[in-house]
Amino acid sequence: MLTLSLSFPGGRYHATPWGRHVNEADVAWPPDGWRICRALLAVWHRKIDPQRYPKELLERLLSALASEAPHYRLTAAVHAHTRHYMPVRQKSTLIFDAFARIDADQEVIVRWPNLELDDEQTELLDSLLEALGYLGRAESWVEAKRLADWNGELNCRPGESSVDTETGEILGEPVLLYCPLSQDGYAAFRAHFLQGLAARTLKAKERKPIESTLPENWLDALGLDTADLQAAGWSAPPAAQKLLYQRPIESLRPNAASRPRARQILFADTVRYAVYGKPLPRIEDAVRFGEWLRRAAMGQAKHLLGENSIPALLSGHGLSAGNCHQHAFFIPDPNREGQIAHAIVHIPGSFDADTRRILENLTKIKNRDGQEWRLLLEHIGERSIFGEQVPLLKDAAVWQSVTPYLHPWHRKKSFGIEAQIRRECRERGLPELDWLQSIDEVSLEGRCLRPIDFHRFRRKRGLVQPDTHGSLWQLRFSKPVSGVLALGFGNHFGLGLFEPLE
Amino acid sequence: MSIDFSALQTAPRLLIEADLQPLQGARFQPTGFPDLGAAVYDGPNGKRLLLVESAQSMANRLETVCWNSVADDWIDPLKNLPLVKVVDKQGKPLTNTVLEAHRLNSPYILEGKDTSVFDMLKKELADMDEGPVDIRKLAAVVLKYDSNALLHGIFLAKSQLAGGRLRLPRVLSAFIEAEDVNLAQSGGVKNDHVNPSGDTAKGFGNVPYSRDDYTAPKITAYFNIDLAQIRGFGLGQSVEQLLTGLALYKIRRFLDEGLRLRTACDLEVRQLTLTRPQSWRFPERAELETVLPSLIEKVAQENRFAEPRVTVVRWEKGAEKKKKAEDSAEAEE
Secondary structure: EEEEEEEEEOOOEOOOOOOOOOHHHOOOOOOOOHHHHHHHHHHHHHHHHOOOOOOHHHHHHHHHHHHOEEEOOOOOEEEEEEEEEEEEOOOOOOEEEEEEOOOOOOEEEEEOOOOOOOOOHHHHHHHHHHHHHOOOOOEEEOOEEEEOOOOOOOOOOEEOOOOOOOOOEEOEEEEEEEEEEEEEHHHHHHHHHHHHHHHOOOOHHHHHHHHHHOOOOOOHHHHHOHHHHOOOOOOOOOOOEEEEEEOOOOEEEOOOOOOOOOOOOOOOOEEEEEEEOOOOOHHHHHHHHHHHHHHHHHHHHHHOOOOHHHHHHHHHHOOEEEEEEOOEEEEEEEEEOOOEEEOOOOOOOOOOOHHHHHHHHHOOOEOOOOOOEEEEEOOOOOOHHHHHHHHHEEEEEEEEEEOOOOOOOOOOOOOOOOHHHHHHHHOOOOOEEEEEEEEOOOOOOEEEOOOOEEEEOOOOOOOOOOOOOOEEEEEEEEEEEEEEEOOOOOOOOOOOOEEEOO | OOOOOOHHOOOOEEEEEEEEEOOOOOEEEEOOHHHHHOOEOOOOOEOOOOOOEEEHHHHHHHHHOOOOOOOOOOOOOHHOOEEEEEEOOOOOEEEEOOOOOOOOHHHHHHHEEOHHHHHHHHHOOOOOOOOOHHHHHHHHHHHHHHHHHHHOEEEEOOOOOHHHHHOOOOOEEEEEEEEOOEEEEEEEOOOOOOOOOOHHHHHOOOOOEEEEEOOEEEEEEEEEOHHHHHHHHHOOHHHHHHHHHHHHHHHHHHHHHHOOEEEOEEEEEEEEEEOOOOOOOOOOOOHHHHHHHHHHHHHOOOOOOOOOOOOEEEEOOOOOOOOOOOOHHHHOO
């Protein structure tokens, strides 16, 4: 197996395919076997000491390369061109100069899968490759080397087009490449052609150029001048064969694939949605709403990432024992009438990219009866920038219940609700409570709600719920506290929610 | 002062990249033609690329900086390099092979009534009519009359000279490309205070015009010296060193003085990097200026140059031949 690497330090590869006019602006891509062999032959003529590497050795090497059609690993290339006027004496002609624009760091791999060279051939090949300055036109600077071990995947091979039998999709793009005929192949073609030529009555003037482009020696035929071949009327070099290759679709694209510009992702830990639907859920159903919101987020996560890759900070599952409240809060944000017109998802530990994508794609929530509400993302970002506009996210020292507080531990003689609130605040690292007071009801526009008016149970079975009644509170901390402030049982789903008391 | 060329004796090529930036402001004017615009194309990474200067144009620029047009001679460090000068009937200088578009293949040299150079080339390259072209012999002849053309590359496209097969590829090639470009469109009006609605075709009247400049975070000049090709000429170490030194000097001088490519394209070098071979040090211009005269002298002592070094051809239009349409596409640039 012989593998070559071609890289183009100037980032360009100029080569006009056989039979095409330069102004058709086509590019022979990938570099075909015919061109590679001729380039090596030219290097031998121009740069190599014929004493050290005799012509016979070169012939053996090139004939080995011609014995098999190479396969390729193509890199991304863009079909580009420049246009200019050529200052010819009589008139300026508009010229298209087409080329493949390639990344200078990328390499094209050319592989002869079954070819084994002997030591002499390998040595000559290495010298030729090292001295190879350009491939195709003089502007396509090339750096070529032999790779001892390369085991990547090839993506351009000789062969008929293949079709995906299931989808009917064509898997490759057909392209015709020229490869040198083997020595025997050329000898047979020449004999047959000359036989045919002898049978025709041609003038010597016509016959001579044709015969001179069919030299007996294979290497001479390989090295014939293109202009001579064209002058003799050949539409393709007689020592070459046309082979059908399949290259990856769009491997020579007319322009680079449009790529979204890299977006600057700012830190985010909070997202707020507007909730649309009639009627809007009421704040009495806060815990239900929190559960619907989580369920919608989980569904979206499953859809986008798969069941087993749901971010732990979003699901709240699989977190370490110490991480009680760093995972997501699904918080209803009611208006003055007590309708849940907004929803907030807040993760104190910030969103990772996946979570952000899930929350950005969240467009609706449903209740168990199939009723739907649309969610419209209002803003995603850092909690503090919501600031004054969203009371639940403000910094304040005095807070009052929006939904009932359900104490999370069992009550004991010396461990009442007050003591539990103080302990929770301590454990959460909140400032000392200066003062706290139980209130009977919270007032909305036109309504007053007692704890008993709220739904106070989670749907999840098997949860220990020491408090089923609930209580409403006003709290005053020694220093301002940042929202979201939610305490007690079900605080991640909208229970025990507080708002600043203005 | 001397330059250590020994490290280059095995290297196949010398690659140099110069990081450029506009001398003033951020805009620059690329190569282009009024009805074609600039050559903008996509790179494989999706960034827009712009051809600031083509390989053909750079080849000419690299020679222009070597020529003292006031004295009509090489600049000082390159004095005594062979070249062919064309004079008119009165003996006034007309052009020369350093500045002429096709170098030694210029029509002013090979197509006029004065066929001295043509005959000389024909004589010296006589035995190449059949069989493969002897690159070394061709290189020796080019070195003798127009040494610089060895770096520029040459194509003697005359059927009488070995059937038009005599050609040498470029040894020194270069181009300038800008990456991630953005268009800076502007315009203006040429004002005619006397008669704003005058005939614009005759140069009167107000003429609004638009122009496209570009900005780019990265403008790079790429240079490539094919050292293996220089060695392949088989002309001995002195010539190899002379050609390498000359190529390096052209690049140095171009980067120092030749970067005003157009009125609105004046660039300066931010950083110069020798990408291959990385271990070698790019000699300073002063070093090259010191070394080049002695290298020229050394090669002259080997009798490789024509004497006198300047070959003069008188240009007088030859008789029009009845000829077929010439294959213009094969002209070099």
